[in-house]
Amino acid sequence: MSASTSALFQPITVGDVTLQHRIVMAPLTRFRASDEHVMGELNHEYYEQRASAPGTLIITEATFIAAEAGGYKNAPGIWTEEQIAGWKKIVDTAHAKGSSIYLQLWALGAAGKKEVLAEEGGHPYTGAGDKVFEPFTEPPRPMTVEEIHQFTEFYATASRNAVEKAGFDGVEVHMANGYLLDQFLQTNTNNRTDAYGGSVENRIRFPLAALDAVVAAVGVKRAALRISPWSEFQGMRMDDPIPTFSALVQRVRETHPDLSYIHVIEPRVDGNDVREHVEGEADESNDFVRAIWGDRRIISAGGFSRASGIEAAGKTGDLIAYGRSFIANPDLVRRLKEDLPLNVAERATYYTPGPVGYTDYPFAPAAATFETVPEDEPASHASSISEHTAVSEDHSMKAKTRSQSQRRRRSAMKSVLDVVVSLIREAPFSPARKTHALQAVKA
Numbered sequence: 001m002s003a004s005t006s007a008l009f010q011p012i013t014v015g016d017v018t019l020q021h022r023i024v025m026a027p028l029t030r031f032r033a034s035d036e037h038v039m040g041e042l043n044h045e046y047y048e049q050r051a052s053a054p055g056t057l058i059i060t061e062a063t064f065i066a067a068e069a070g071g072y073k074n075a076p077g078i079w080t081e082e083q084i085a086g087w088k089k090i091v092d093t094a095h096a097k098g099s100s101i102y103l104q105l106w107a108l109g110a111a112g113k114k115e116v117l118a119e120e121g122g123h124p125y126t127g128a129g130d131k132v133f134e135p136f137t138e139p140p141r142p143m144t145v146e147e148i149h150q151f152t153e154f155y156a157t158a159s160r161n162a163v164e165k166a167g168f169d170g171v172e173v174h175m176a177n178g179y180l181l182d183q184f185l186q187t188n189t190n191n192r193t194d195a196y197g198g199s200v201e202n203r204i205r206f207p208l209a210a211l212d213a214v215v216a217a218v219g220v221k222r223a224a225l226r227i228s229p230w231s232e233f234q235g236m237r238m239d240d241p242i243p244t245f246s247a248l249v250q251r252v253r254e255t256h257p258d259l260s261y262i263h264v265i266e267p268r269v270d271g272n273d274v275r276e277h278v279e280g281e282a283d284e285s286n287d288f289v290r291a292i293w294g295d296r297r298i299i300s301a302g303g304f305s306r307a308s309g310i311e312a313a314g315k316t317g318d319l320i321a322y323g324r325s326f327i328a329n330p331d332l333v334r335r336l337k338e339d340l341p342l343n344v345a346e347r348a349t350y351y352t353p354g355p356v357g358y359t360d361y362p363f364a365p366a367a368a369t370f371e372t373v374p375e376d377e378p379a380s381h382a383s384s385i386s387e388h389t390a391v392s393e394d395h396s397m398k399a400k401t402r403s404q405s406q407r408r409r410r411s412a413m414k415s416v417l418d419v420v421v422s423l424i425r426e427a428p429f430s431p432a433r434k435t436h437a438l439q440a441v442k443a
């Protein structure tokens, strides 16, 4: 389908922003912030590259709302002035490029590392309940009600820091992939017996309180949430997720009908990878979320190609988030629009420090480079010749000029491609990435 006719490439409003298309950059943790959880120059360059198509919605990598909510090194935070300043530079650049940017708000709970929490301020290792769940080996301490209230406050402060101080267009509350709020939602991890455990009503209480606090802090149109009802990542996937997640979405519709969007992860994906086949998979679908949420905004994520993104956006009206494709293609929007070949993301460098596998994925060669190659004859001169010659001469002159100019274009293209190929050959890429990049250039 052409770029002009597919819903994927049509403008849409989300919260307070107008986007030029429905291709969204999914949140992608890269562990390249400083030891103080501050984003710097390299991170700035990475986001600048990915904000390059005006009117794109970027959702940042998950960002700690407080030191107490952490437990991983080198993921970003949004609680110190230095962290806010680091993000502000990125936000300003995304805006200067004409794109919009939401911050994903993160608390790890039992997914965090006990020793990192201890090292970075002596914070306790807590979760919803005290179950040991794969891949973790130690039982967390269930959060006290006071801690739940304290974390609710952290969500509010973090969203104010993000929107009022750093200038983000909005914030997305991370309730997916087995982190703290998902641990409260699902029975796999929530074995509490107080007002935050047991019934559906009780399990959705803290996630809703966190969302309420964010909405009160920055306004409903700047708030959003992300869920992954079907994911098995980090020990999740309750037997029947539909009642819990239906109740959550239903309540959000009642209390915050103007929320920016709900972001759902498709059943085919687990965390950062495609899911193994599981029994009953065919019955799994996020259509129950769409049925409750109606024609409000939904972002769908998980395993989308160009073709399936076009199909899904056309069928559901959803925005489509791309994760791994955005890691490998800084110019993903252009590549999807123009149906250009995609670089393939390298798993080995998802989380490694430095620019390799981060800011060194190549942009597709600019078509403009070829179109601005100077012609032999200026256009005005060519047309003045044709005006004073017979029709047949006119045609043959035009054909001659065209073939000369085509030859020059081809030769200019070849020189540009030679430069690109030699740059790729010399680049600090792995052999696999070099092959992909060379294939893309040849295509």
Ligand SMILES: Cc1cc2nc3c(=O)[nH]c(=O)nc-3n(C[C@H](O)[C@H](O)[C@H](O)COP(=O)(O)O)c2cc1C
Pocket: 026, 027, 028, 029, 030, 060, 061, 062, 104, 174, 176, 177, 226, 265, 269, 271, 272, 273, 301, 302, 303, 304, 321, 322, 323, 324, 325, 350
């Ligand atoms: C390296 C990597 C880091 C990720 N980090 C996050 C994250 O910070 N927050 C989140 O909600 N999902 C995260 N995800 C999941 C993605 O947002 C997305 O849902 C997943 O990659 C599936 O989409 P895709 O098939 O287009 O890659 C991550 C995925 C990858 C590959």
